Amino acid sequence: MAAHKRAFGSDTVPTCYEDLEQADLLVLTGSNLAWCHPVLYQRVLAAKKARPQMRVVVIDPRKTATCDAADLHLQVQSGTDSVLFNGLLVWLRDQHRMDELFVRHQTQGVEETLRIAEWYSPSPRAVAEHCGVDEQDLLTYFNWFADTEQVVTVFSQGINQSTSGVDKGNAIINCHLFTGRIGRPGMGPFSITGQPNAMGGREVGGLANQLASHMELDDPLHHELVSRFWQTAKLADKPGLKAVDMFRAVEQGRIKALWVMGTNPAVSMPDANQVKRALARCECLVVSDCVAENDTLRYAHIKLPAQAWGEKDGTVTNSERRISRQRCFLPSPGMAKPDWWILSQVGARLGFPGMDYDSPAQIFDEHARLSGFENHGDRDFDISGLIGLDQPAYDGLAPVQWPIAANGQSKARLFGNGRFYTRSQRANFLPVTPRPPAIHTDEAYPLVLNTGRVRDHWHTMTRTAKSPRLSAHDTEPFIVVNPYDAEALSLEAGALAAVSSHWGEAILRTRVCDSVLPGDVFAPIHWSDQYASAARVDSLVNDKVDLISGQPEFKHTPVRVIPYRAAWYGFMLTRRDIKPRRASYWSKARREGLWHYEVAGEQRPDNWAARARQLLCSDEPGAEWRELYDSTQSNYRAARLVNGRLDAVIIIGPTPELPPRDWLVELFKLDKVDEKARSRLLRGTPPKGQDDAGRVVCACFSVGLNTIVKGIREQRLGSAEAIGQALNAGTNCGSCVPELKRILAEFAAGAYD
Ligand SMILES: Nc1nc2c(c(=O)[nH]1)N[C@H]1C(S)=C(S)[C@@H](COP(=O)(O)OP(=O)(O)OC[C@H]3O[C@@H](n4cnc5c(=O)[nH]c(N)nc54)[C@H](O)[C@@H]3O)O[C@H]1N2
Ligand SMILES: Nc1nc2c(c(=O)[nH]1)N[C@H]1C(S)=C(S)[C@@H](COP(=O)(O)OP(=O)(O)OC[C@H]3O[C@@H](n4cnc5c(=O)[nH]c(N)nc54)[C@H](O)[C@@H]3O)O[C@H]1N2
Ligand SMILES: [Mo]
Secondary structure (H helix, E strand, O other): OHHHHHHHOHHHOOOOOOHHHHOOEEEEEOOOHHHHOHHHHHHHHHHHHHOOOOEEEEEOOEOOHHHHHOOEEEOOOOOOHHHHHHHHHHHHHHOOOOOHHHHHHHEEOHHHHHHHHHHHOOOHHHHHHHHOOOHHHHHHHHHHHHHOOOEEEEEOHHHHOOOOHHHHHHHHHHHHHHOOOOOOOOOEEEEOOOOOOHHHHHHOOOOOOEEOOOEEOOOHHHHHHHHHHHOOOOOOOOOOOOHHHHHHHHHOOOOOEEEEEOOOHHHHOOOHHHHHHHHHHOOEEEEEEOOOOOOOHHHOOEEEEEOOOOOOOEEEEOOOOEEEEEOOOOOOOOOOEOHHHHHHHHHHHOOOOOOOOOOHHHHHHHHHHHHHOOOOOOOOOOOHHHOOOOHHHHHOOOOEEOOEOOOOOEOOOOOOOOOOOOOOOOEEOOOOOOOOOOOOOOOOOOEEEEEEOOOOOOOOOOOHHHOHHHHOOOOOOEEEEOHHHHHHOOOOOOOEEEEEOOOOEEEEEEEEOOOEOOOEEEEEOOOOOOOEOOOOHHHOOOOOEOOOOOOEOOOOEEEEEEEOOOOEEEEEEEOOOOOOOOOOEEEEEEEOOEEEEEEEEOOOOOOHHHHHHHHHOOOOOOEEEEEEEOOOOOOEEEEEEEOOEEEEEEEEEOOOOOOOOHHHHHHOOOOOOOHHHHHHHHHOOOOOOOOOOOOEEEOOOOEEHHHHHHHHHHOOOOOHHHHHHHHOOOOOOOOOHHHHHHHHHHHHOOOOO
8 A cells, every 4th residue: 555655646656748749740530639628739739839840730621729730621522531641651651751660670561551542532633532631631631641750540439430431540559650650658549438437447457359458369278367356257258239230139129128328319320219219118228427407317217316426435547547536526416326236236146256346446346356356458448556445545545657566566558568459569550441321312311410529518429508607609400511411401591401321310500611521511519308308319329330340320310401481480598398289390508597598489379478378477566568569470589587686588570580598698697677678678689888798608607698799899908818808718728719710711801890
């Protein structure tokens, strides 16, 4: 114990090498770092400022907020990355950039890999054509890569979520092996994980084909070793089903009982309607979650309340293999229990010995012992230096990077000695035969649907949708369409669009923007049936997967997009959580003190005034209505006030062009709406002399678009920094800085004249 304390006391945390900051060339491919890893992105920006020689290249079919930091953006055609990286490999060979010594002594398979790569990517011109990028831009990237020793290539879901995701990862790694740029400061291929504890999940064997401690189920040595450690003859000897296959088996009745824990597959799995069918058919569905309702819990026979982050205790591992203690700082609500406790209780009652753990520290100790069990340096995951921590030592554990050998020595960098965790200890070049995405566009489904994340929501929104601040940036599910396609398909900005694929349908608000290429559309993944009538984007997504990883092709599904024409459109702001059942389209967002609904319907009610009262009203003394309507029932506007305080606003019109919402949302904060404001209520715009802050841009300080534009105009704020100084916007998390710069550019181009 004393030895451990010496090595890891908080003042002697091992040096962190910070490769991302030390890189002279940072390549971000299939990663929207600015929005998905904002803390890291801010570190990159700071490094770039401190070291102007540092270059950033973004490879993405979309122009994202991350491109704001890019010296070069390669806006590739969706799914072409293997051709691109094969092309880089061939070009590096042609420019004699191979690290001879490293490749000869520390790797194997280079000849075959080059041969295949050359077949598909013979020249920069052929690659540029295939990927749809300018040849000069491509050569710029190739030259920078060749001439820069310290290169980190970061890849994320734009690479992985593909039927050839494993190939794409290998194509990237091949380029780093070829130049020997791995295992040294400021360089390496880097698959950045998404979930805060994605690495930890792997360490404990959380995949269908893994054993704990990074051991392989189909490796007889590993199987024997884990069996012996756990003293069992019953260790599974076949991999389980991966997620997509598993839900197929559930639908077919081959799996009858399912336990879903900490995931919301009715929203997040591809072909999500199939997943719903499976959940509905499942004979015994157990769901452990920390919220009372989500789309998956709807089907549960047994609900187990789980403690959430902040309520429980344990460890998590981040992308740089750093294990950190996660400490409980909130009381446990209701009957909620930690997931580990629920699991161990069920395990013990099923009669498995050794599962009746008392504490996370006890589980961690077993985890550490397995990692060190007969590990003579041949298995990468080794935390035997953390065996035997007593409760105080576990509680006081400072963040530490694995591996941590028995002598307490931690290793911040792997592969520095040129040895790899393969039988030969050499790194394998793997030949990559590029394959296009599984499903091609055709006449019926001519556009490619790309999906991903927005800045302020997390996955299926079970937690972020509760926050008015986080809900203010994107208040509605949407689809981004290139201006060229919008014109050809009569899709108007701000109108609704019906999106369909071979798998399902959705109705989404149209945004017209050249951030996507012609032929591509983009929709965020977050909205569930809890927050919109038809915006589960995964109901559209195809069910094809990578044969090795099982990863779905989330970023490429052929779709059709047509205008969705309703008889009426509207929005409602109300303090009550209501069910707009008669609307054929609705979405809802939490705002401060109210719910914000966007609605549209195919059938016009006979009497809007009566309908509004049904929806928004409970009989209350002191309630007062202000209304405006026409006899055709095409236009209806009403505000309900209770004792002078705004209670609800409903605005209905025959087209999607409706008054702004933001000033009205602000009025809900007032205890009394004065007569001046009242007279403007039904217009949605403030009386003269008062400001409408506009759509929220900076969520941290709630700074609206109109406030920013006014600042630019009147205070002559000429840069994102100046806006920050004057209005605070962008000075906390920094995630809105790319948007501030865009607003500045739009202002300069006369967009706000
Ligand atoms: N705000 C927020 N942050 C998050 C999350 C969240 O829900 N919200 N989730 C977390 C999780 S679990 C994850 S996994 C990460 C994901 O983080 P990222 O992978 O960075 O995010 P995505 O938006 O899924 O996709 C990344 C980019 O891949 C691009 N892309 C699509 N197709 C291709 C292609 O063929 N080639 C290339 N080169 N690029 C392509 C998309 O246009 C997109 O901009 O984010 C984490 N961070
Ligand atoms: N089209 C498309 N689909 C995608 C993606 C994409 O890019 N495009 N990305 C994919 C990726 S990378 C990811 S990671 C997934 C994410 O998909 P999911 O994992 O399904 O999404 P979450 O909303 O994070 O679901 C987590 C659930 O666990 C609950 N929860 C939170 N904390 C706890 C806890 O401590 N214990 C328990 N028991 N429950 C808890 C939450 O309330 C929520 O219901 O989506 C995938 N789906
Ligand atoms: Mo993820």
